[in-house]
Amino acid sequence: MSAIKSIKLIMLVAALSALAGCATVPNSITVAENTKLISFDDVSNDIANIQPDAAISLSSIDGKARWGGKIVSVVNKKDVSEIEVVFFPEDRQGKPKTGLPSTGRFKAIVAGFVDPLVFEKGRLITVVGDVSENVEGIIGEQRYMYPTLEAKGYYMWKETTDVNVEIDSFAFSPFIYGAGFHRGFFNPWYNPWMLQRQRGRARIERFNGHSQGSKVRRTKPASSSVIQSKPRRTTSTLQTRQTDRRPKPQQ
Structure with missing residues (x-):
């Protein structure tokens, strides 16, 4: 960890301690x-x-x-x-x-x-x-x-209950990358993974602090149904259709 990141980390811990006090x-x-x-x-x-x-x-x-x-x-x-x-x-x-x-x-x-x-x-x-x-x-x-x-x-006083919480590392992984702003989110301790479901698929999106983009990994569809896309038209298919449309010679 660089000296600047170490200083930022110390300042953050001091600020949080002051707020807690x-x-x-x-x-x-x-x-x-x-x-x-x-x-x-x-x-x-x-x-x-x-x-x-x-x-x-x-x-x-x-x-x-x-x-x-x-x-x-x-x-x-x-x-x-x-x-x-x-x-x-x-x-x-x-x-x-x-x-x-x-x-x-x-x-x-x-x-x-x-x-x-x-x-x-x-x-x-x-x-x-x-x-x-x-x-x-x-x-x-x-x-x-x-x-x-x-x-x-x-x-x-409001009633509170203490519970034990287990965080799935697949959805949230505390990889240390140092303090800083990453993709608009203040990320002082970790580089989280988020599990999002879009169109029947599970998407794992990682907030990458070293680039502007994000790395996306796709898994199997979340549901049993599979969305099939329409086949693309190839050149041979178009030529065949154009040939079929030509007028037939009169006998």
């Missing part, structure tokens, strides 16, 4: 810059010092917090709705990282009605709001003191 937090859970957010663990440790016979206790920690996790249940009351959430630490976008251990549960108090079919069990949510008084509940047969947020905003 610029995580964007959704607007509904964005807080002002330099805002001090109270961590969930700080409130949980504060709850641990509460007397066991205390039904409801005001938290000694006040301030704004942004917590996220996985929804457990929704309870709609007269004027507000309580969303019970299993807490998970958030990433730089504010999205809960379910691959990390959970350290407890909390309740988000949302004004008005929320639909349990939308805020369904298992969905990921991030809530921003003010730390409020702790609320006692029951999980199974045991008492549990919930840290609580008076929600000022929340964000429901």
